[in-house]
Amino acid sequence: MLDKVIVGSEEWCSFPQLGIHAIKARVDSGAKTSALHAVNIVPFEKEGEKWVKFDINPIQKNVKTVIHCEAPLVDKRVVKSSSGFREQRYVIRAETQVGETRWEVELTLTNRDSMGFRMLLGREAMSGRILVDPEQKYLLGQPTNEKLQEYYDKGEEPKRGLRIGLLASNPELYSNKRIMEAGELRGHEMHFLSLKDCYMKLDAHTPEIHYRGGRVLNNFDAVIPRIRPSMTFYGCALTRHFEALKVFCLNSSMAISQSRDKLYSLQLLLNSGVDIPTTGFANSPLDTNELIKMVGGSPLIVKLLEGTQGKGVVLAETKKAAESVINAFKSLNANILVQEFIKEANGKDLRLFVIDGKVVATIQREALPGEFRANIHLGGTASVIKATADEKRIAIKAAKAMNLKVAGVDIIRSSKGPLLLEVNSSPGLEGIEGATNKDIAGAMISAIEKNFKWK
Structure with missing residues (x-):
């Protein structure tokens, strides 16, 4: 008992290894784990080990x-806050100093802008070391304003590069990590902006985008929207607000929105003279037989308009199967497309990656045995292939028709020539970078630099 340090409900502490010389903590024996304020949290690998880097105010x-x-990554776990909100957090270990006592604590990283303290010291970190007198504060002293200035007032860092935000949902995705790395390697200030943590202020005089805790997202030069399908509406609204604030968006809100509407995107492509497989769309199940005839009969493909990454795509091999699938979807009030099946493609298609009007890489995707459509997300394979001049022309034309600076264009080879399947506004990088060994993420950053005439 005598060996324990007596602290108040609020104390100042430090993390020497992290370069944090003073930070005010809430001492809370009601909380199990300790938490440290962190933003721009990005996992990465260092000498084969998992690490995480983050910024702290x-x-x-x-x-x-x-x-x-930056610190070695210990774990990821779901933490329930006092308000009942569940959040998956990264966990690190770091040596902390409270008064004259030093010991290693486990910390979860989270944005605490909305909380009163940058740090929470939980009971696991206190066990066997600390006694709390809840009526007292700063029993171990507190730094003066002059001392805090000495610790942290280093002057404003000179701007090295562009300030770029990656607007996405998951910082751990290969594509998102690569884009962050590519921007940092080229000397830019990269920020991961979680879609769900952004919100907007609509005002005629001072429109703003705020981040969790009230931080205003200002002074961004560019934003790279990578919006998951389930967040299309909100993600496009945020992108549109960035555009209103005169922030350059690598793909515009309008382009993303229309690319996610499969029917509208196919109509746009046809109007631009791009060939697609014969496709039918109808509202009433009474038209099922006519719809099947329209695309050349069975076998045929049935696609959900809202489906992505190969989900919601069904091969109906017989007329009866086609009727059953179409009517089943219609009974659920689902919007579907019916499309001719290109048998000669033999489960293969091409993914052409277009950036700023140029095809920068091409791969061939091949379906697993027994599957009818190539999809790397579902276990398909990717290999390098040279696209023909006609295929490149179609891909560039398609990206232009959709007004996309960055696009993954899917093309299938048929007896009628190359046909366009789909245009993706947030194409994944893992398959194409892995197969081609090309720096696609770097090419995306380069497209932003070109817009600003950055050297």
Whole structure:
């Protein structure tokens, strides 16, 4: 008992290894785990080990003071906050100092802008070391304003590159990690902006985008929207608001929105003279037989308009199967397309990656045995292939028709020539970078640099 340190309900502590010389903590024996404020949290690998890097504003209500930290990643776990909100957090270990006592604690990383303290010291970290007197504060002392200035007032860092935000949902996705790495390697200030943590202020005089905790997202030069299908409406609204704030968006909100509407996108492509497989669309199940005839009969493909990454795509091999699938979808009030089946493609298609009007890489995707459509997400394989001049022309034309600076264009080879299947506004990088060994993420950053005439 005598060996334990007595602390108040609020204390100042430090994390020497992280470069955090002073941070105010809430001492809370009701909380199991300790938490440290962190933004721009990005996992990465260092010498074969998993690490995480993050930024911290150690002083409450001071976003100008930023400490860049990195630490080995210990775990990921779901933490339930006092308000009942569940959040998956990264976990690190770091040596902390409270008064004259030092020991290693486990910390979850989370944005605490909306909380009163940049750090929460939980009971697991206190066990066997600390006694809390809840009526007292700062029993171990607190730094003066002059001392805090000495710790953190290093002057404003000169701007090295562009300030670029990656607007997405999952920082752990290969594509998102690669884009962050590519931007940082080219000297830019990269920020991962979680879609669900952004919200908008609509105002004629001071429109703003805020981030979790109230931080205003201002002074961004560019934003790279990578919006998952389930977040299309909100993601496009955010992108549109960035555009209203005169922030350059690599893909515009309008382009993303129309690319996610499969029917509308096919109509746009046809109007631009791009050939597609014969496709039918109808509202009433009474037209099922005519719809099947329209696309040349069975076998045929039935696609959900809202489906992505190969989900919601069914091969109906017989007329009876086609009727059953179409009527089943219609009974659920699902919007579907019916499309001719290109048998000679033999489960293969091409993915052409278009950036700023140029085809930068091409792969051939091949379906698993027994599957009818190539899809890397579902276990298909990818290999390098040379696209023909006609295929490149179609891909560039399709991206232009959709007004996309970055696009994954899927083409199938048929007896009638190359036919366009789909245009993706948030194409994945893992398959195409892995197969071609090309720096696609770097090419995306280069397209932003070109817009700003950045050297």
